[in-house]
Structure formats: structure tokens, C-alpha cells
Amino acid sequence: MRHVRVFWTGFVLHFKNLSASPFMMMTAAIWPLVYATLAFLMFRATGQAPSLLYAALGAAVMGIWSTTATSAGGAIQQQRWYGILELLVGAPSPLILVLAPITVAIAAIGVYSIATTLLWGRLLFGVPVHIAHPLLFAVSIPAAVISIGMLGLVLASALVLYRAASAFSQALEYPIWLITGMLIPLSLLPVWVHPLAWALAPTWGMRAVRHAALGGDVGAPLLVCAGLTIAYGIIAVTLLQHFERLARDRATLSLT
Amino acid sequence: MAVIEAIDLRRTYRTTTGVIRRKPLEVEAVRGISFAVEQGELFGLLGPNGAGKTTTIKMLITLLLPTSGEARVLGRDVVAHAREVRGRIGYVFGGDRGLYERLSALDNLRYFAELYGVSGKAQRVRIAEVLELVGLTGRERERVEGYSRGMRQRLHIARGILHDPEVVFLDEPTIGVDPVGARDLRRAISDLITSGKTVLLTTHYMFEADALCDRIAVIAKGEIVGEGTPEALKAGVADGRVTEIEVFGVGDPVVERLRALDGVTAVAVEERDQRQLLVVQTTGERELTAPLLAELDGIEVGRVSSREPTLEDAYVALVGTE
Numbered sequence: 001m002r003h004v005r006v007f008w009t010g011f012v013l014h015f016k017n018l019s020a021s022p023f024m025m026m027t028a029a030i031w032p033l034v035y036a037t038l039a040f041l042m043f044r045a046t047g048q049a050p051s052l053l054y055a056a057l058g059a060a061v062m063g064i065w066s067t068t069a070t071s072a073g074g075a076i077q078q079q080r081w082y083g084i085l086e087l088l089v090g091a092p093s094p095l096i097l098v099l100a101p102i103t104v105a106i107a108a109i110g111v112y113s114i115a116t117t118l119l120w121g122r123l124l125f126g127v128p129v130h131i132a133h134p135l136l137f138a139v140s141i142p143a144a145v146i147s148i149g150m151l152g153l154v155l156a157s158a159l160v161l162y163r164a165a166s167a168f169s170q171a172l173e174y175p176i177w178l179i180t181g182m183l184i185p186l187s188l189l190p191v192w193v194h195p196l197a198w199a200l201a202p203t204w205g206m207r208a209v210r211h212a213a214l215g216g217d218v219g220a221p222l223l224v225c226a227g228l229t230i231a232y233g234i235i236a237v238t239l240l241q242h243f244e245r246l247a248r249d250r251a252t253l254s255l256t
Numbered sequence: 257m258a259v260i261e262a263i264d265l266r267r268t269y270r271t272t273t274g275v276i277r278r279k280p281l282e283v284e285a286v287r288g289i290s291f292a293v294e295q296g297e298l299f300g301l302l303g304p305n306g307a308g309k310t311t312t313i314k315m316l317i318t319l320l321l322p323t324s325g326e327a328r329v330l331g332r333d334v335v336a337h338a339r340e341v342r343g344r345i346g347y348v349f350g351g352d353r354g355l356y357e358r359l360s361a362l363d364n365l366r367y368f369a370e371l372y373g374v375s376g377k378a379q380r381v382r383i384a385e386v387l388e389l390v391g392l393t394g395r396e397r398e399r400v401e402g403y404s405r406g407m408r409q410r411l412h413i414a415r416g417i418l419h420d421p422e423v424v425f426l427d428e429p430t431i432g433v434d435p436v437g438a439r440d441l442r443r444a445i446s447d448l449i450t451s452g453k454t455v456l457l458t459t460h461y462m463f464e465a466d467a468l469c470d471r472i473a474v475i476a477k478g479e480i481v482g483e484g485t486p487e488a489l490k491a492g493v494a495d496g497r498v499t500e501i502e503v504f505g506v507g508d509p510v511v512e513r514l515r516a517l518d519g520v521t522a523v524a525v526e527e528r529d530q531r532q533l534l535v536v537q538t539t540g541e542r543e544l545t546a547p548l549l550a551e552l553d554g555i556e557v558g559r560v561s562s563r564e565p566t567l568e569d570a571y572v573a574l575v576g577t578e
Contacts, residue, residue, distance in 0.1 A: 002373065009370040013356065013363055020358035083353030086319050087415075091371040092343035098371065248321045251269060251314075 006093050010101030011108070018109050025112070027070065032063030032113035033120050039183060040125045053129065056121040057213055061206050062182045063113025064148055069173035072103040072152025073159055076243075086253045095240045096153075096233065103156055104149030111145060137212035140222060144205030147225050150232040151176075151201060157239035182206055201228035257331060258292035259423055259454045260299070260316060265289045265325035267311050285311040287478035288325065293456055293471075298449050300469035301458040304575055308478040309458040313427050316456070317347045329423060343372065346421035350428035352408045357401040361392060361411050364400060365418060372419035386414040390444050406437025413444055417453075424448055426457045430464060442468060462568040472567075474574045482574040489570040496521075498565050499545055501534040502558030513551050519544050522573045531558065537569055 018024045036059035043055045071078075076099060079085040088098045121127035131137045159168055177183060179193050180203040186194065197203045204225035211218045247253045267286040272278040286308040293299040301309045314320040316327050318338040327334045329341045356364055362383070369379045387393045390410035400408065409429060417424060426445065430438040445468055448455055459465050465472055466486045474482040474489070482489055496519075506525070511534070515523045519539050526533040538544045549557065 005376075006370050009367055013359065013367045016363065017356050017358050082356070083349075083351070084356070086314075086349075087354055087368070088371070090317060090319055090342055090347065091368070092339050092373065093371045245321075248319060251320055253319055 003097055006097045007101055010098060011105050014102050014105035015108055018105055024067070024071070024109050028063060028067050028109045028112040029116050031066050032059050032117045035059040035062045036117045036120055040121065051214060052121060052125060052127040053213060054210060056117050056127050057210055058182045058206070060114040060117040061144060061202070061209060062177045063117065064107055064110025064145060065177050065182065065202060066173055067110040068103065068107045068148050068152040069176065070170050071106045072149070073155045073168065073170065075102045075106060075152065075156045080254065083254065089244060089253055095244055096237045099156070099240065100150065100153050100236065103152035104146055107145045107149035107152060111141065114141065131213050132215040133212045133218060136218040137209065140205070140208040140212045140218060143222055143225050144202065144209050147201030147205045147229045150229050150236065153236045154232050154239065157236050157243055176200065176202065180206055201225050201232065204228065259295050259330055260293035260456055261328045262312065262316065263290050263326040265312065265315060265327055266323045267315060267320060268323045285478055289475070289480055291473050291480065291483065293454060295454055296449065296452060297470045298455045298457060298468055300465040300472040301456065301475055302460065302465050302472050302571060303475035304460060307475040309475055310427055313425050313456065313458055317345060317425050318342055344421055345423045345425065346416035346419065347425040348412045348416040348427065348429050350431035352405050355400045355408060355411060358399060360397050360399055362396040364411065365415060368415050369418050374419050382418060382420070386418055389447060390414045391440055406433045406440070409433050409437070409441055410444065413441065417448065421453070423454045426455060428458055430459070430461065462566065462571055466567040474571060476575045482570070486567050490565050490567055496539045497562050498569050499536045499538065499548060499560070499562050501536065501548065501552070501560050503532050503534055503552060504530060504556040504558070506532055506534065506552070506555055510551065510555065514548060517544065517547055517551065524572050535569070537565065537573060
């Protein structure tokens, strides 16, 4: 129970902190609109999209991933710049419970993009917002957010020891939303990409969100998404243990 | 049993120089430090910038691994039992970073209370107590970005003692704080001792160390060069008098002649605009004002005064001889 409280308190604090950042809010609100516009125009021209809502949801989740890719990779680094990393590592709570709320909060900021994208689609393109399974939709969104946040944590933990971490993380922005089916259906991609896509929780999170909105099996993609999210958590714990040991050895917890 | 023990503690930093052709470089920041702090004691680590104070404190609070040697806090090894040690200590670093600026003091304190396992019910009471202790009651709902440096420092102290730790480490807590703010902080530090905590404080403000510390270890270039009560340090280094002579245009040869005088233990020169202040420490066995002035023959001399040695004189003598 204490661990849940630590995670939740951290999540609320970081969500509030990020919401007070004009840069984060601009990123969360504006980029998805650009993606959505491109997707609407593209699908309208080809007439191949299952529906415009399909494109709108894809653009919204792309917004969540974009926010995460640009910020989560450098999330630990940013705590170092704030002078807070030492305080977080020096606390007796497990490091995963201290750092995971940061990347999940970053992904959650992207939830703003769902609202703006759906509103944008409705007002400009007349996209009807009809959700087939509202309850499952409400479950799928946090599942997708948490899975993307945990993927961000894996990136942050893996890259924190390298100075170019943030740049590398940002370079992953386009490949990930391409191969997880956020923009175009996975079936249109080469077969060799599929195993890679299946190993990424956002693929399943995206599928659950779309099935919940448009109709289809939600349970299976949600379960796979949850399983992969747990696997990311285990990978992150291992990486963070390694990071903490190395950082204490190399004296890299602070900037000075 | 000592609450804090450092036994032959060493720390070497490995870094590189150059951009294209990088050369490895090793810097010995701490070179075999040993000391012990007893329950309820306020122990000071005093030394110039780069002496190894912060490195020592970071090893003790488990944020840095020692290169060799041992350190124990509350009887637990800081390397083998890091998490256990972390839950029972508090620490505060100087400077105004280390806070979530866009959030309120209350948000910051609630978060760290949770990280340190302060239960929900106890949080409200404890946060009110620490805010009162550091004089921030009534300002806790304001964003930290609007706080003065002194207020931030006080908030740091509140954060550091939120979970009621048995041992508190304070690394230059009054650095950059205005005199009134620094006085308030010193009062808060004194209150920690009154409430039964053990405190390790690093500072390079002599009067602060003199006023607060039960015992002091002076560090220079990674080694302890003197240890004892402030009184013992003063007496041990300059058991006599200090003569201050204001001069205009004294050169190194003259200073060397003063140093060579029988009964003179140390001479420091402080530059003050057009003037210089010679601070001459003597053994006190003889009155040396006349011989000192004789050596300054031909040099314009201003005010001359004599006083009891201060901790700063002891510090200068200890650090200056290294």
C-alpha cells in the first residue's frame, strides 16, 4: 500500500509540475493537432482509413508518445539539472517508485492531446466522436499512458549515463509511432517489422484504445499491454540498480 | 558508540582532460579522513573550497561510494546498508537548487514526506511542526520560485528534518544567505541539537562554526589538519596574542622578516584597497609589538591593535601551513 501511495503522490506532484510548464503544455496541445491534420488529410485523400476517428485517436496517442519521447529520455537528467536527483536517490524509497511517476506523468500530460485532437477533428473535419465501449475506453487510455510512460522510463534509465541521452531518445520519436501503428495500420508495414511492434506496449495500448472506440476485442490487447508494461518495469528496476551503483561510483548524481 | 564514524576514508575522482586527446586524470579529494561524532553533538567540518568537505559528507549520506576506508552512521555501514542509513538520516545542501520551483513549499514537503515513509496522518502534524521551526508558517502555499534564498534554505532544512531523523547532515546551509536569514538558520540549527539530534555541519564561516559547533575538524587538501573544540583549536594554534598592523605598501621580504622573528608563529597579509592588514600571531610569552614595528621601519604604518586569537586565526594557521 505504501508503494502505491509513493507512486501516486509522485505522479500527482510531477503532473502538477509539468502542467505548470508552458513548453510541456504547448507540446501536448499543438503537436497532436499537426499530426491530426496530416492524418485527416492523408486518409481523406486515400479514403483507406477505417474511419476518421481511427485517425484522430492515432494522432492523439502520437501526441502522448511525442511528449514522452522528447521529455522522458532526459527525465532523470532533468532532475539532475534541478539539483533534485541526489535527494531522490538519497530517499529510502525504491528508485523505481521515485522515477516511474516522472515518466508516467510526462506521458499523462499527453492526455491533453486526446481532448484537443478530438475537438479539432470535430470542429474542422466533422469527425463524429462516438465511443463504442466508453468504460473500456476509459480503461484503455490509462493503460496506453502507463505503458508509454514505462517505455519512457526504460529509455531514461538506459540513457541516463550518456550525455547524448535526450537527443537519442528524441530520435526514436518517429520510428516508434510508425511501427506501433499509431499513424498507419500495422498490416501495411513489412512483415519483419511486426515482431518488433509486438514487443512494444504502445502497439497494444493503441490497439485497445481503437477497439474500445470503434468496436473490437479490447481484453486481449489490454492484457498484452499490461504484461509488457510489467516487463518494462522489471527491465527498468535492473537498469536503475546499475545506474545508481555507477552514479555513486562515478559521482554523477549531481552536476558539481 | 559513535553515531557517525569515518575510518581512513578516501575518495578519488577519475576524470579526463582535453577535448580531442583525452588524458585520464585522478584527483584525490579525500585522503584518509578519520573522525567520530557522538550522540547529540554538533560536529563541524571546516575548510576552504575544494578541501573535501562535501565529498566527505556525500560518502556519509550514501550518495558517493568511498574509494577505500569505512564509514558508519548509527552503527550501519554506509555502503552495505545504504537504504537503512537513508531512512534514518536527513541532509541539507547549501544553495537554492533542489526544489520543485513551480510548486508550493507544501507540495514539496508532502512529496518528500511520502518518499520518507511519513504516514498520511503524521504528515499534516509534522509538516506544520517543521514549517514553524524554520519560520515559514503562512508562506507554505506560495510557489517556491517566489521565495528568497534564505526562505529556500529554510525550506531545505524543513525538508531534511521532515521525517524526524536521528542524524542531520548540513552542507554549508547558510551559503549566500543574507545576515538576518543566516542568523535565523543558525537558530534553527541550534534547535536541532536542543531536540536531541546529532548534527554534522560543514561551513567555511568561522564565526558560524565557533558559535554552533561542540567540536570541529579542519580539513585542508583532503586531510584533517586539526580537530578539537573551538577553544582548544584557538589555544592550540595561537596560545598567545594576535597583533594587527595596518600598513601601506609592505613587500614579501618584510613579511618574511616578520615571520622569522622569535616568538612569531604566523603572519597573514589581508589586502584592503590601498592598505594591507598584517595579522601576526605570537606565542604570547613576550610583548612583540616593538620588534614588529622595528622591522617595519621606513614603511607607513597606520592603526596597530592587539587582541585574543579567534577561530579564524587558528583556521588560517592550520590551513595556511598546508
